[in-house]
Amino acid sequence: MSVWKFLVRRAIFMMLTFVIITAVLYGVLMLAPVEARATLYLPRTDYGVSYTMLRGIIEDHGLDDPYPVQYVRWLGKLLRGDWGWSPALRDDVLTALLRRTPVTAELTLWSVLVFIPFGILSGAMAAWQRGRTSDHGFRLLAFIGTSIPPFILGLMLLAIFYVGLRWFPVGRLTLSSELLVKSAEFRTITGLLVVDGLLNGRPDITLDALRHLVLPVFTLSLAHWATLGRVTRAAMLEEIHKDYISTARGKGLSWRQALWRHALRNAMLPALNSAALSAASLVTGVFVVEVIFALPGVSAPLSISTRTASTLIPDITTTMGFSVYGILLVLPLMFILDVLQMLIDPRLREEVLL
Amino acid sequence: MRRLRHFFAIRLNWVALIIVILFVAVALAAPWLAPPNDPTQPTSYRYVEGITQVPPLPPGPGVPLGTVAYLMDTPDGRELLHFDIYHSLIWGTRAVLRFGLLTALAAALLGTFVGAISGYVGSMLHFVLMRITDAFLAFPVIAGVWLFHVLMQTTNLMLFDYNSLVPIKIPATFFQQLVLGLGLDPVMLTLILFSWMGYARLTNARIASLRNAEYVEAAIVMGQRPLRIIFRHILPNAIAPAIVLLARDVGGMVVLQTAFAFIGVCGTVNSTAIPEWSRVLMMGRNWIIGQNGNPFQYWWLYLPVTVALILFGIGWNLLGDGLNLTLNPHEMTHKHFDQ
Numbered sequence: 001m002s003v004w005k006f007l008v009r010r011a012i013f014m015m016l017t018f019v020i021i022t023a024v025l026y027g028v029l030m031l032a033p034v035e036a037r038a039t040l041y042l043p044r045t046d047y048g049v050s051y052t053m054l055r056g057i058i059e060d061h062g063l064d065d066p067y068p069v070q071y072v073r074w075l076g077k078l079l080r081g082d083w084g085w086s087p088a089l090r091d092d093v094l095t096a097l098l099r100r101t102p103v104t105a106e107l108t109l110w111s112v113l114v115f116i117p118f119g120i121l122s123g124a125m126a127a128w129q130r131g132r133t134s135d136h137g138f139r140l141l142a143f144i145g146t147s148i149p150p151f152i153l154g155l156m157l158l159a160i161f162y163v164g165l166r167w168f169p170v171g172r173l174t175l176s177s178e179l180l181v182k183s184a185e186f187r188t189i190t191g192l193l194v195v196d197g198l199l200n201g202r203p204d205i206t207l208d209a210l211r212h213l214v215l216p217v218f219t220l221s222l223a224h225w226a227t228l229g230r231v232t233r234a235a236m237l238e239e240i241h242k243d244y245i246s247t248a249r250g251k252g253l254s255w256r257q258a259l260w261r262h263a264l265r266n267a268m269l270p271a272l273n274s275a276a277l278s279a280a281s282l283v284t285g286v287f288v289v290e291v292i293f294a295l296p297g298v299s300a301p302l303s304i305s306t307r308t309a310s311t312l313i314p315d316i317t318t319t320m321g322f323s324v325y326g327i328l329l330v331l332p333l334m335f336i337l338d339v340l341q342m343l344i345d346p347r348l349r350e351e352v353l354l
Numbered sequence: 355m356r357r358l359r360h361f362f363a364i365r366l367n368w369v370a371l372i373i374v375i376l377f378v379a380v381a382l383a384a385p386w387l388a389p390p391n392d393p394t395q396p397t398s399y400r401y402v403e404g405i406t407q408v409p410p411l412p413p414g415p416g417v418p419l420g421t422v423a424y425l426m427d428t429p430d431g432r433e434l435l436h437f438d439i440y441h442s443l444i445w446g447t448r449a450v451l452r453f454g455l456l457t458a459l460a461a462a463l464l465g466t467f468v469g470a471i472s473g474y475v476g477s478m479l480h481f482v483l484m485r486i487t488d489a490f491l492a493f494p495v496i497a498g499v500w501l502f503h504v505l506m507q508t509t510n511l512m513l514f515d516y517n518s519l520v521p522i523k524i525p526a527t528f529f530q531q532l533v534l535g536l537g538l539d540p541v542m543l544t545l546i547l548f549s550w551m552g553y554a555r556l557t558n559a560r561i562a563s564l565r566n567a568e569y570v571e572a573a574i575v576m577g578q579r580p581l582r583i584i585f586r587h588i589l590p591n592a593i594a595p596a597i598v599l600l601a602r603d604v605g606g607m608v609v610l611q612t613a614f615a616f617i618g619v620c621g622t623v624n625s626t627a628i629p630e631w632s633r634v635l636m637m638g639r640n641w642i643i644g645q646n647g648n649p650f651q652y653w654w655l656y657l658p659v660t661v662a663l664i665l666f667g668i669g670w671n672l673l674g675d676g677l678n679l680t681l682n683p684h685e686m687t688h689k690h691f692d693q
Contacts (some may be wrong), residue, residue: 013485013488016485016489017485017488017489017492018489018492020485020486020489021493024490024493025501028498028502028505029501031505031528031529031530032505032508032526032530033524033525034526035508035511035513035524036505036508036511038525044435048514049513050513050514050516051515051516051522052515052516054513056596114414146671147667147668147671148664149609149612149613149655149663149667150613151612151613151616151617152660152663155656159642159643159649160649163643163648164649175678238602276493279492280491280492280493281494281495283494284494284495284496287494287496287616287618288613290616291618292617302500302619303618306618313513314504314507314511315504316504316507316508319500319501321498322497323493323497323500323501326493326494326496327492327493327494329494330492330493331492334492351395
């Protein structure tokens with residue numbers, strides 16, 4: 001039952017992580033005037049925010065209390081699902097974020113599904129073919145991939161494939177498909193258009209959604225693919241020189257079998273670990289890419305609140321909601337990659353707490 | 355010396371050094387490469403006077419890389435001003451180098467400190483510090499940049515009350531006064547706060563393995579204080595991976611900052627803390643796609659800055675790779691494969 005113990009331990013660590021980082025966030029917020037913090041507790045209102053109103057909130061919610069008390073109160077509010085109301089969005093923050101989740105989830109999911117298998121496979125291939133042309137080609141591509149900043153890559157791809165060749169459009173769907181998806185006869189099941197299109201028996205919707213995903217997913221995956229490929233390649237080269245490979249060869253396995261069956265399994269551990277560590281930067285990339293490719297994802301509330309927030313009342317509610325949401329997007333990614341590592345390496349299941 | 359020779363034996367390291375030195379040289383020679391209008395008060399931007407047209411000016415005499423027009427808030431109200439891109443590109447190297455070096459160095463110091471303490475002291479403190487490090491690793495930095503941005507917006511909080519037309523001014527907090535007073539860049543603060551974890555993990559792992567080395571035990575037996583042992587005896591031997599990461603981060607931080615500035619989470623063009631390269635990209639953002647969707651009509655708005663940015667990133671990245679092979683002897687065994 002050590003698998004369960006592993007899962008429970010990881011889950012506890014995740015919760016600990018969540019508590020620590022939200023405590024840091026609230027601590028950062030303590031650096032702002034207390035009136036700014038009071039906007040977190042604004043009631044649903046279509047009228048302006050007045051000074052008296054904020055003072056009342058400060059009184060009611062004890063925002064002059066010591067930091068730990070305030071933090072715990074805010075955390076309780078979060079956990080109850082009350083993420084506050086944003087005057088700039090004119091919406092409940094959690095609702096606004098959840099409504100746009102499928103777009104972000106789809107982009108993240110496809111990028112992970114593209115870059116992790118490709119990264120590990122191409123890195124292993126390069127190590128296997130080391131010194132030959134394909135290895136040099138891989139290293140050149142990986143170098144380019146890590147050198148071009150994703151937002152510049154996105155712009156270049158937009159200029160060439162959207163504006164120039166008109167192959168791949170921006171946004172999430174073309175207008176005709178979008179109208180169909182919004183109509184009554186299309187049932188939204190998962191929210192992921194690629195899956196929903198198939199479930200509704202409309203492969204044309206799936207194709208259309210895929211066509212819109214090509215550029216963002218490529219932009220997002222390239223840098224992560226390159227990093228992951230490099231890590232895998234280095235790890236593979238290290239494994240190749242170890243004794244167990246000689247043993248495997250000695251017992252009669254071919255070079256190819258020894259490599260793909262034994263070395264790759266071990267080389268995948270540092271690779272998956274590096275992917276887990278860069279999960280947060282992947283999510284940051286997702287938000288950047290959403291803005292560049294005009295995808296109506298979770299970063300949209302941010303841009304909306306920039307445009308509409310008055311300079312008098314900064315939109316702290318949306319900002320904090322977005323930050324917490326970002327963490328909640330990273331944690332499952334890390335969890336899945338951790339579990340994958342455990343499945344590959346039985347030793348991790350036996351590991352003690354420290 | 356042997357390591358230095360080893361470093362220079364690889365041709366790619368020369369490329370890296372030349373690129374980095376080139377940027378430093380341009381930054382130093384900025385007053386000569388791009389003379390400001392008023393040499394006694396050099397500014398990092400230059401306006402081209404007397405142009406009223408809205409589209410950007412193409413490269414021509416006086417403006418080697420053209421201009422970008424932008425409605426700026428000036429003391430005389432809003433004005434359409436044409437910025438000399440070449441001037442910003444040259445003077446921007448200073449801002450970019452300062453931003454990259456300061457951010458990466460501060461993050462490295464913070465992370466190395468945390469890693470050193472947790473690696474040496476061990477047990478409970480180690481557990482706590484490493485959990486904190488892991489927690490920071492789960493946070494997407496873009497949200498932090500946005501949070502600090504909104505936080506600094508509240509310095510001039512003016513609130514209205516019922517029945518009153520006079521706004522109530524909320525005084526800035528101590529932190530906000532500190533940031534404004536010292537002229538700190540909120541984006542830089544955020545990047546430091548959310549990117550020290552790599553250094554902490556590296557240093558922690560190295561120190562935990564060095565802790566039981568014989569020379570450290572000798573120092574303990576001699577009765578030296580723990581902090582002295584960490585800083586005099588262990589850190590110098592554990593610092594190599596951190597230096598490699600530092601070199602790579604200098605470019606990485608600048609690229610990250612430019613990306614955030616470009617998508618608009620670092621504030622407006624008017625804020626002075628934004629390096630000139632990002633500012634040129636921000637001002638030219640709406641012109642990138644020209645008439646009939648021709649992306650090359652206004653190429654000077656983004657191409658020079660983009661190329662400079664990519665070169666900057668490549669230079670520091672290659673330098674990091676080179677240092678990695680030279681400083682980390684463990685990796686040297688694979689040098690034939692990796693270079």
